[in-house]
Amino acid sequence: MEKAKRFLKPTNEESESVARLSVPVHQIGVNSSFYEYFSLRGIRVDRVEPGFVACTFKVPPRLTDRTGKFASGAIANLVDEVGGAVIHVEGLPMNVSVDMSISYLSTARLNDELEITSRVLGQRGGYSGTIVLLRNKATGEVIAEGRHSLFRQHASKI
Incomplete structure (x- = not known):
């Protein structure tokens, strides 16, 4: 347990970096x-077609772990965001992630440029599946x- 605590303890540099963060109040629809x-x-969007999105992303220092590798949580975040973007319809509420399954097959390092593609596997009712x-x-x-399942509740027909 002590070994885990030592591993997870932030360095002085990491603590100072977090202390310098300025987080303004978010105004929905006004700014990010x-x-x-x-x-x-x-993220740079390169191509968008019905049911398909292609992006390019250069691994930044803020999303790497202590060894300089692209953090697995950041990869999961991209699967969530790009998987949801491929089925998003402007003007409708965002879909909610129901399930994600990610196979981590290799690693990326700081400044590696990645190609990210997402396509719709299928849709039925309010459920959608993307890869x-x-x-x-x-x-x-x-x-x-990553395989990503999402749900959006349809408006009532009553």
Whole structure:
């Protein structure tokens, strides 16, 4: 247990970095939230077609672990966001994630450029399924594959 505590204890540099963060009050619809700014900044959308989205993302320092590898939580976040974006309809509420399954197949490092593709696997009623693939753009190596189930409640017909 002590070994785990020592591993998880932030370094002085990490503590100071967090202390310098400034988190303004978020105004919905006016500006991006801290979450969007922190985790989604840097995604470049390359192609959008019905049922398909392709993006490029360069791994930034803020989303790496202590060893300089792209953090698994950041990968899960991209699967959630890009998987949800491929089925989002402007003007309707966002879908809610019901289930995600991610296979971490390799690692990406700081400044690696990734290709992220997402496509719709199917939709039935309010449920949708998507698949998200993250590849290293330089090597073509698959970093992760995620399957994502989402739900949006349809308006009542009454």
